[in-house]
Amino acid sequence: TTEHRFAAVDLGASSGRVIVGEVAPERLALHEAHRFPNQPTRVLGTLHWDILSLYQGVLNGLKAAAVHTGDTLTSIGIDTWAVDYGLLAADGTLLANPVHYRDTRTTGAAEKVAAALPPPALYAATGIQHLPFNTIYQLIAAQGTPALTAAHRLLLIPDLISYWLTGQPGTELTNASTTQLIDPRTRDWATPVAKALGIDLSLFPPLRHPGDPAGTLRQDVLTETGLTRPLPVTAVGSHDTASAVVGVPATTPDFAYIATGTWSLAGLELDAPVLTEESRAANFTNELGVDGTVRYLRNIMGLWMLQECVRAWDTETARAGNASTTDLTALLQAAAQATPLRSVVDAGDPAFLAPHHMPDRIADACRRTGQPVPRTPAETTRCVLDSLALAHRRAIEDATRLSGRAVSAVHIVGGGVHNTLLCQLTADACGLPVIAGPAEAAALGNVLVQARTAGVITGGLPELRALLHSTQPLRQYEPTGDHSAWDRAAARLGDAQVTEAAN
Numbered sequence: 029t030t031e032h033r034f035a036a037v038d039l040g041a042s043s044g045r046v047i048v049g050e051v052a053p054e055r056l057a058l059h060e061a062h063r064f065p066n067q068p069t070r071v072l073g074t075l076h077w078d079i080l081s082l083y084q085g086v087l088n089g090l091k092a093a094a095v096h097t098g099d100t101l102t103s104i105g106i107d108t109w110a111v112d113y114g115l116l117a118a119d120g121t122l123l124a125n126p127v128h129y130r131d132t133r134t135t136g137a138a139e140k141v142a143a144a145l146p147p148p149a150l151y152a153a154t155g156i157q158h159l160p161f162n163t164i165y166q167l168i169a170a171q172g173t174p175a176l177t178a179a180h181r182l183l184l185i186p187d188l189i190s191y192w193l194t195g196q197p198g199t200e201l202t203n204a205s206t207t208q209l210i211d212p213r214t215r216d217w218a219t220p221v222a223k224a225l226g227i228d229l230s231l232f233p234p235l236r237h238p239g240d241p242a243g244t245l246r247q248d249v250l251t252e253t254g255l256t257r258p259l260p261v262t263a264v265g266s267h268d269t270a271s272a273v274v275g276v277p278a279t280t281p282d283f284a285y286i287a288t289g290t291w292s293l294a295g296l297e298l299d300a301p302v303l304t305e306e307s308r309a310a311n312f313t314n315e316l317g318v319d320g321t322v323r324y325l326r327n328i329m330g331l332w333m334l335q336e337c338v339r340a341w342d343t344e345t346a347r348a349g350n351a352s353t354t355d356l357t358a359l360l361q362a363a364a365q366a367t368p369l370r371s372v373v374d375a376g377d378p379a380f381l382a383p384h385h386m387p388d389r390i391a392d393a394c395r396r397t398g399q400p401v402p403r404t405p406a407e408t409t410r411c412v413l414d415s416l417a418l419a420h421r422r423a424i425e426d427a428t429r430l431s432g433r434a435v436s437a438v439h440i441v442g443g444g445v446h447n448t449l450l451c452q453l454t455a456d457a458c459g460l461p462v463i464a465g466p467a468e469a470a471a472l473g474n475v476l477v478q479a480r481t482a483g484v485i486t487g488g489l490p491e492l493r494a495l496l497h498s499t500q501p502l503r504q505y506e507p508t509g510d511h512s513a514w515d516r517a518a519a520r521l522g523d524a525q526v527t528e529a530a531n
């Protein structure tokens with residue numbers, strides 16, 4: 029047959045998954061071979077990723093993919109969340125457990141970076157929005173630590189997984205752009221930035237691009253997974269958001285996208301970066317995408333806020349001696365019945381970044397802005413979803429204004445596609461049709477880049493997206509309700525809305 033099978037390893041902050049994509053010129057289907065939790069662990073006060081457990085999940089997933097396909101996989105691609113890294117000794121040993129981007133070790137790092145390189149100069153050179161956890165801030169915070177001092181090599185998370193599978197080190201470009209050490213015009217290292225900050229670029233192995241070969245599976249990996257051939261690993265958009273944007277089933281160029289999962293990443297696909305001072309002040313980022321594109325977007329806290337509320341409520345219930353946990357579907361139904369736009373918070377505020385006490389932080393934000401404090405889980409959930417929809421609208425409005433591009437529809441991809449209330453509220457807030465799906469856009473984007481590299485499909489992003497559009501179930505939401513209610517809600521937040529770049 030002409031059908032080929034590809035394994036997409038997609039590690040998100042909420043869960044890891046290994047998904048098999050079955051691809052033929054007119055066909056594209058997914059099979060979830062394995063999904064596993066991603067549970068960070070705090071050790072001596074520092075929040076770490078449990079990287080070996082995640083790697084074991086990858087091996088188990090490849091094993092399941094081998095069984096499902098009868099050992100007929102063509103290649104493997106890896107994408108994960110951005111910015112984080114592992115440090116290796118000269119012999120390849122991992123020197124320390126990778127630190128989680130939500131850890132507070134970067135507190136104060138932005139001031140140190142700003143003293144060496146003022147924010148306007150840093151933005152002009154890299155186009156990356158200020159997020160407290162960008163790799164440069166993590167590296168500044170780690171300066172002088174035994175692990176960084178001893179490190180021979182730095183591998184970003186997808187590159188680390190790829191290295192463990194193949195033994196071949198590399199730095200994939202789309203994810204490298206989230207380090208804040210890449211010049212988006214040359215799409216190469218921003219050497220002057222690294223120099224100014226005392227960051228040693230030789231720690232990074234050479235850049236790879238999506239579609240490049242990234243080695244073949246090691247013998248020990250074959251033994252662990254039951255795969256019998258040394259399969260190739262193909263570089264894909266290894267930043268999950270880069271792969272998710274490939275996975276947007278747009279049929280016209282004038283679309284906005286929101287990749288919603290743990291985060292909401294809302295913006296536009298451009299062919300050149302926007303590096304203006306206005307863009308910096310609005311805290312828009314220019315991350316690098318597949319096929320020479322730029323992801324012009326803003327980070328919004330996303331469903332993390334809801335996840336953390338649910339975790340807090342379930343902990344409380346357990347403390348009260350009750351074993352039941354939140355039923356998300358029932359909670360969202362109750363939220364749909366709650367009073368619309370009763371109170372909203374700024375879903376871009378880094379105050380919501382760290383774990384713990386989310387319902388309290390939301391209540392505080394409502395109090396501070398003189399709005400009713402949500403009392404019940406349903407009210408709090410409604411506040412979160414209204415706030416996310418409002419932040420989605422603001423990001424898309426700002427992106428169109430700052431880039432001079434028009435938008436006729438908004439695509440929502442990622443786990444948030446399952447949240448029909450959020451999709452409808454986003455359509456209402458934006459006053460634009462929302463096309464929701466696919467939920468596993470990152471895995472699909474990962475598979476499509478592999479399939480193109482293998483020669484199973486051809487064309488640029490429009491052709492890849494046409495295949496998605498004709499094969500994936502999508503749902504359209506039309507804007508409803510009184511649009512001015514969203515303007516009034518936005519006005520309540522007013523100047524309280526944080527644009528971090530102002531620092």
Ligand code: ADP
Nearest residue numbers: 040041042043289290331335442443444446447
């Ligand atoms: P990540 O890639 O960051 O790990 P996902 O894209 O998998 O995140 O999205 C996870 C989020 O999707 C969950 O936090 C949850 O809010 C939402 N989600 C997933 N499944 C459902 C569902 N059946 N109903 C409502 N929301 C869902």
Ligand code: LRH
Nearest residue numbers: 108109110111268269291
């Ligand atoms: C989403 C994501 C996002 C980054 C964040 C650290 O998973 O990659 O694009 O900003 O994680």
